[in-house]
Every structure is written in C-alpha cells, then in structure tokens.
Amino acid sequence: MKTKILNILSILLGLMLVNGGLDKFLHYMPMPENLPDELIKDMVALAEITWLMPLIGFAEIIGGLFIIIKKTRVLGILVVFPVMVGALLTHIFVAPSGLPILLIIWAILVWNIIEYKTTYLSLLK
Structure with a gap:
C-alpha cells in the first residue's frame, strides 16, 4: 500500500515537473499578478542569462519524465534535486507564499530518497 501511494505521488510529481518545464519553453501558464517586487527583480536578472531558464526547463522535463518511470526514478530525483534546492x-x-506547496513536493522527494537510500548509498561507494 505504501509503495502504491509513493508511486502515485511520484507520477504526479513527475507530471508537475514536466508541466513546469514545458511552460519555460511554451509560456502557456499566466504569471500571477501579485508577485513580490524582489521576486520580479530576481526573475528579470535570471532572464538576462539567456541559457539558464531553458536549462532549468530541460532539467525539469527530463527529471520529471525519469521520475514518472519507476526504473529511472532515482536518476530523475538526482536531475531535479538542484532545481528544487533553488526553488526552496x-x-x-x-x-514565502508558495512555500506550502513546495514543502509537499519536497516531502515526496525526501520520501523517494529514503525509499531508495540503498541505491543512493551504492553510488557513493
């Protein structure tokens, strides 16, 4: 039962990441109107580095697809981990208004890391 719940949550997480990555290329989701000024300044600064947002979007798409597929889930988590640290x-x-949903995403990531800890530990040997 626990494994089924983790699989469903991981598939949803992967789909969310693929959606977020595709939006960085296709811009189909509207920007919220009440963004803090500091966040807008940060986004403008990131836009100056023209290759960075496509790289983040590509990492989200590839990592999300890897997370959806159970055999590649461990690799997918490694791919999206730096992106998720930046988001956190x-x-x-x-x-901080977006923190509650991000903490749920982090809980799914950490649950996956704990579930696959022997695989991650074998990478360090």
Missing part, C-alpha cells in the same frame, strides 16, 4: 531557497527568502 527562493520561496524561503523571496516569496
């Missing part, structure tokens, strides 16, 4: 730091220091 952004929401802690700049835009």
Whole structure:
C-alpha cells in the first residue's frame, strides 16, 4: 500500500515537473499578478542569462519524465534535486507564499530518497 501511494505521488510529481518545464519553453501558464517586487527583480536578472531558464526547463522535463518511470526514478530525483534546492531557497527568502506547496513536493522527494537510500548509498561507494 505504501509503495502504491509513493508511486502515485511520484507520477504526479513527475507530471508537475514536466508541466513546469514545458511552460519555460511554451509560456502557456499566466504569471500571477501579485508577485513580490524582489521576486520580479530576481526573475528579470535570471532572464538576462539567456541559457539558464531553458536549462532549468530541460532539467525539469527530463527529471520529471525519469521520475514518472519507476526504473529511472532515482536518476530523475538526482536531475531535479538542484532545481528544487533553488526553488526552496527562493520561496524561503523571496516569496514565502508558495512555500506550502513546495514543502509537499519536497516531502515526496525526501520520501523517494529514503525509499531508495540503498541505491543512493551504492553510488557513493
């Protein structure tokens, strides 16, 4: 039962990541109107580095697809982990309003890491 719940949550997480990554290329989701000024400044600064947002979007798409497929889930988590650290730091220091949903996403990531800890530990040997 626990494994089924984790699989369903992981598939949903993967789909969310693929959606977020595709939006970085296709811009189909509207931007919220009540963004903090500091976050807008950060986003403008990131837009100056023209290759960065496509790289993040590509990592989200590839990592999300890997997370959806159970055999590649461990690799997918490694791919999206740096992106998720950046998102967590952004929401802690700049835009705390998005923190609750991000903490749920982090809970799914950490649950996966704990579930596959022997695989991750074998990578360090």
